Amino acid sequence: VLSRRRVCPVTIHVPEALSLARMTSGATRTPPRKTREAKPRERGATLRDIAEHAGVHQTTASRALDPQRRHHVSAEVARRVDLAVRSLDYRINRAASALRTGRSRTIGVLVPDITNPVFPPMLRGIEHALATEGMFAMVADIEAGRSSIEVADLMRAQGVDGFIIATSQRDEPLVARLHAAGVKVVQVNRRDESGEVPAVVSDDILGMRLAVDHLVGFGHRRIAHLAGPPQFSTGHLRKAGFLQALHAHRLKAAGSVDCSAYSVAAGAEAMARLARRDVRFTGVVAANDLIAIGAILELRRRGVVVPHDVSIVGHNDMPLVDMVSPALTTVRIQHYEMGRRAARLLLDELSGVNGLGRLGGPGADPVGAATIVLRPELVVRDSSAPPRA
Amino acid sequence: VLSRRRVCPVTIHVPEALSLARMTSGATRTPPRKTREAKPRERGATLRDIAEHAGVHQTTASRALDPQRRHHVSAEVARRVDLAVRSLDYRINRAASALRTGRSRTIGVLVPDITNPVFPPMLRGIEHALATEGMFAMVADIEAGRSSIEVADLMRAQGVDGFIIATSQRDEPLVARLHAAGVKVVQVNRRDESGEVPAVVSDDILGMRLAVDHLVGFGHRRIAHLAGPPQFSTGHLRKAGFLQALHAHRLKAAGSVDCSAYSVAAGAEAMARLARRDVRFTGVVAANDLIAIGAILELRRRGVVVPHDVSIVGHNDMPLVDMVSPALTTVRIQHYEMGRRAARLLLDELSGVNGLGRLGGPGADPVGAATIVLRPELVVRDSSAPPRA
DNA sequence: CTGAAAGCGCTAACAA
DNA sequence: TTGTTAGCGCTTTCAG
Numbered sequence: 001v002l003s004r005r006r007v008c009p010v011t012i013h014v015p016e017a018l019s020l021a022r023m024t025s026g027a028t029r030t031p032p033r034k035t036r037e038a039k040p041r042e043r044g045a046t047l048r049d050i051a052e053h054a055g056v057h058q059t060t061a062s063r064a065l066d067p068q069r070r071h072h073v074s075a076e077v078a079r080r081v082d083l084a085v086r087s088l089d090y091r092i093n094r095a096a097s098a099l100r101t102g103r104s105r106t107i108g109v110l111v112p113d114i115t116n117p118v119f120p121p122m123l124r125g126i127e128h129a130l131a132t133e134g135m136f137a138m139v140a141d142i143e144a145g146r147s148s149i150e151v152a153d154l155m156r157a158q159g160v161d162g163f164i165i166a167t168s169q170r171d172e173p174l175v176a177r178l179h180a181a182g183v184k185v186v187q188v189n190r191r192d193e194s195g196e197v198p199a200v201v202s203d204d205i206l207g208m209r210l211a212v213d214h215l216v217g218f219g220h221r222r223i224a225h226l227a228g229p230p231q232f233s234t235g236h237l238r239k240a241g242f243l244q245a246l247h248a249h250r251l252k253a254a255g256s257v258d259c260s261a262y263s264v265a266a267g268a269e270a271m272a273r274l275a276r277r278d279v280r281f282t283g284v285v286a287a288n289d290l291i292a293i294g295a296i297l298e299l300r301r302r303g304v305v306v307p308h309d310v311s312i313v314g315h316n317d318m319p320l321v322d323m324v325s326p327a328l329t330t331v332r333i334q335h336y337e338m339g340r341r342a343a344r345l346l347l348d349e350l351s352g353v354n355g356l357g358r359l360g361g362p363g364a365d366p367v368g369a370a371t372i373v374l375r376p377e378l379v380v381r382d383s384s385a386p387p388r389a
Numbered sequence: 390v391l392s393r394r395r396v397c398p399v400t401i402h403v404p405e406a407l408s409l410a411r412m413t414s415g416a417t418r419t420p421p422r423k424t425r426e427a428k429p430r431e432r433g434a435t436l437r438d439i440a441e442h443a444g445v446h447q448t449t450a451s452r453a454l455d456p457q458r459r460h461h462v463s464a465e466v467a468r469r470v471d472l473a474v475r476s477l478d479y480r481i482n483r484a485a486s487a488l489r490t491g492r493s494r495t496i497g498v499l500v501p502d503i504t505n506p507v508f509p510p511m512l513r514g515i516e517h518a519l520a521t522e523g524m525f526a527m528v529a530d531i532e533a534g535r536s537s538i539e540v541a542d543l544m545r546a547q548g549v550d551g552f553i554i555a556t557s558q559r560d561e562p563l564v565a566r567l568h569a570a571g572v573k574v575v576q577v578n579r580r581d582e583s584g585e586v587p588a589v590v591s592d593d594i595l596g597m598r599l600a601v602d603h604l605v606g607f608g609h610r611r612i613a614h615l616a617g618p619p620q621f622s623t624g625h626l627r628k629a630g631f632l633q634a635l636h637a638h639r640l641k642a643a644g645s646v647d648c649s650a651y652s653v654a655a656g657a658e659a660m661a662r663l664a665r666r667d668v669r670f671t672g673v674v675a676a677n678d679l680i681a682i683g684a685i686l687e688l689r690r691r692g693v694v695v696p697h698d699v700s701i702v703g704h705n706d707m708p709l710v711d712m713v714s715p716a717l718t719t720v721r722i723q724h725y726e727m728g729r730r731a732a733r734l735l736l737d738e739l740s741g742v743n744g745l746g747r748l749g750g751p752g753a754d755p756v757g758a759a760t761i762v763l764r765p766e767l768v769v770r771d772s773s774a775p776p777r778a
Numbered sequence: 779c780t781g782a783a784a785g786c787g788c789t790a791a792c793a794a
Numbered sequence: 795t796t797g798t799t800a801g802c803g804c805t806t807t808c809a810g
Contacts, residue, residue, distance in 0.1 A: 028631055037770050043491065043802085043803090046802090046803055046804085047803065047804065047805095048804095050802080050804080055782050056780075056781090057780065058781090058803090058804085058805095059779085059780075059781060059805080059806090060780080060781075062781055062804070062805060062806095063779095063780090063805095066805090072779065072780090073779070073780080074779065074780090077779085077780085091542060091545055091546040091799070092546050092804080093488070093546070093548065093802085093803050093804070094546050094547045094548055094804095095484050095487035095488040095493060095548045095801035095802085095803080095804090096488050096786090096804040096805090097804055098484035098487075098786095098804090098806075099482070099485050099587075099785095099786050099802090099804075100784080100785080100786050100803080100804045100805045100806080101805065101806090102432065104484060104547075105547070106527065106547065114509040114510075114511060114512055114513055115509045115510055116710070117506065117509075117708065119509075120503040120504045120506075120508075120509055121503075121504055122458075122529070123503055123528070124504060124530050124690060126505055127528065127529060127530050129530065131529070131535065131540075133782085134529045134541070134543060136528075136529065136544065136547060137527065137528055137785080138525045138526065139494065139512070139515050139516065139525075139526055139527075139528045140525065140526075141512070141516050141517070141521070143513075143517065146520065150493075153480060154525070155522060155525065156480055157480040157481050157482070157483050158483045158493075158525060159482065159484045159493065159805080161484055182653070195632075211607070233431075270618075293712055314665075317708075318709075319506065320682075320707075320708075320709040320710075320712075320713065321709075323682055323709075323713040323714070324709065324712040324713055324714065325712070325713065325714030327780085355797080358502075360786065369767070383400040383806090398791080417790095419808085432786085432787090435786095435787055435788085436787065436788065436790095445796080445797090446796070446797050446798080447787090447789090447797090448789075448790095448796075448797065448798080449796060449797075451789060452789090452795095452796090453787070455789090461796090462795070463795065463796090464797080466795085468790080472782080481787090481788080482786085482787050482788070483788095484786085484787080484788090485786070485787035485788040485789090485802090486788055486789075487788090487802095488786090488787080488788075488801095488802050488803065488804085489787080489788045489789050489801080489802050490789070490790090490802085491802080591802065704803085715793080763787080
């Protein structure tokens with residue numbers, strides 16, 4: 001029986017200093033760590049190794065390594081600990097840290113379709129903001145058929161510290177559920193309508209006003225709208241903004257049809273429906289660039305030339321829309337900045353006022369959730385022009 | 390002193406069954422858990438709660454919840470455990486699990502620039518593959534100025550089970566370093582040249598042959614190349630493939646210039662350099678679509694019409710290149726599939742042959758690393774045509 | 779400023 | 795098939 005109890009029979013690729021530390025410590029401990037043996041991968045140096053190498057107690061080493069508490073240890077100790085870290089190639093074990101503190105330094109990000117060019121820059125903004133705090137994003141692409149609730153539950157099990165959600169519908173059960181459970185959530189780009197969960201969005205109403213004003217400025221009077229899916233705040237608000245902007249000019253919509261999705265196909269299909277209605281229009285404001293492109297394709301198919309016969313304005317200023325033919329006039333929104341701000345907002349929530357003052361949970365923020373609204377700008381290109389005389 | 394030692398003075402939002410379990414257990418345990426008190430967020434039910442609710446031991450509950458070991462437990466117990474899970478809204482604590490097992494069910498993904506439309510579908514493939522195993526991707530966008538080595542080290546600290554790397558240069562210190570440390574790594578799209586680390590790539594040589602054969606088939610004889618950055622395998626191999634394909638037709642390159650990046654700007658700049666050389670060409674094969682578009686812009690600026698005066702073929706079939714003017718003839722590569730396969734390869738490595746047979750580390754796979762090469766296909770559109778007579 | 783002690787929630791090894 | 799025991803590596807009291 002005793003023969004099985006040897007200390008770490010094999011050691012591979014472990015710096016010498018480290019294995020020394022291990023051996024010395026072996027004696028002072030309860031029975032040697034047998035669990036150490038057949039691990040999936042050798043584990044690196046631990047805090048105990050650092051402590052021994054630096055000749056201090058674990059606790060002290062831990063303090064020396066935490067920027068927050070670093071100044072509670074003597075300069076000399078800090079130096080020795082740093083040295084040990086370097087010579088043993090120590091990396092903190094976040095799993096252990098997470099288990100102990102309940103914080104994983106990870107956040108969950110839910111996007112509806114990374115393939116939609118709107119989201120990559122947002123993701124970028126999110127990651128860059130997280131990186132400044134040494135945190136990471138666990139990204140999940142919620143494809144059709146996968147429940148965002150299930151994915152979020154898995155992420156909660158993983159211990160994410162909070163969520164950034166770009167999949168919100170206007171009535172979004174997931175957001176409500178997470179919020180009710182006291183989980184920190186920030187919405188980005190789209191938002192639910194509870195008003196209880198913070199969000200970072202573009203000013204969709206203003207965006208549509210820019211588009212409408214532009215066409216009206218050209219002299220267009222008969223303007224139609226290809227609306228986004230009404231279950232998203234973007235679709236809903238842009239449509240409202242469109243109508244509102246027309247109203248300000250004392251105009252009525254020449255027509256408006258909802259698209260089933262933000263896609264080229266849906267845009268083409270919607271334009272076909274609009275055309276079938278036999279309404280007259282000289283300008284079209286689309287809820288998004290993909291829809292605008294679909295519309296252009298459908299018009300072309302019908303022998304209508306953009307912008308000669310009909311002007312079209314998109315929304316988002318996706319990459320390459322300056323290269324399509326005709327180059328698309330569109331409303332540029334701040335994707336990267338939206339992502340960045342959303343992450344910052346979440347970080348603030350995690351460490352900030354709400355962190356300990358209240359216990360989180362529903363109603364934790366009686367003032368109402370923070371909402372950040374970013375300003376879009378119009379980018380005029382070739383798909384819009386004055387109407388034919 | 391004693392007054393401070395009360396057990397959990399406040400309990401909020403905890404299901405009744407749960408708090409009951411807690412109280413009962415309190416007695417049988419060592420001193421009551423004081424650490425429980427001011428946590429960042431209330432923790433949910435634990436395995437111990439489940440065990441008590443189901444009237445079995447923790448270990449048994451654990452077994453019942455692990456699909457691997459579930460059949461080692463009686464059907465009745467399994468049922469009771471499932472019931473407990475549902476009624477207590479239990480979610481496994483992966484941090485604890487990770488600490489114990491050394492596996493986090495997370496993998497790290499490094500991309501050079503998510504904003505480049507090549508990567509989102511790859512990411513998608515990766516995530517979908519991981520999702521089948523309930524795993525997640527921690528994605529980091531390695532922007533200029535952030536060291537991929539540092540990011541990877543942070544991710545290692547987070548305990549990722551492996552890496553998928555899309556940032557490889559031909560001589561990639563990161564890949565070498567990780568591999569040397571016995572970390573599981575798979576490369577996608579680009580690969581290093583050590584040949585020791587598995588990769589999933591597109592057949593770049595074949596891709597260029599398709600492009601060249603297409604132009605030659607049209608009757609082009611003077612064909613130039615706009616090469617990708619030579620430090621990437623894609624840039625290097627596509628250039629080699631281009632030359633090789635020309636050679637097979639007994640032709641010589643009309644010229645070849647390297648681009649400094651895969652971008653529209655770099656493509657335009659390279660085309661300008663090529664034009665300045667005063668070489669004659671009727672066809673151009675670009676290493677990537679963005680470069681091709683940059684080239685088209687630059688040619689247009691110089692009064693050269695595509696495809697009337699010069700034909701251009703791109704590479705990748707990025708979204709929207711069918712909409713640019715002229716619609717781009719290009720080589721389509723399987724982005725989504727590359728990502729999916731890369732993830733599967735990594736998963737196999739993690740659970741498979743290498744998992745326990747060898748100890749990982751350098752030389753763990755004496756047969757040589759697996760490489761998966763996917764076939765590209767040519768997509769003919771409007772940017773290529775027979776040369777003028 | 780430093781150290782001792784305890785335990786976060788889980789699972790592997792062993793024993794019954 | 796089930797239970798016992800121990801400990802993964804960290805941080806948090808609390809005591810000196």
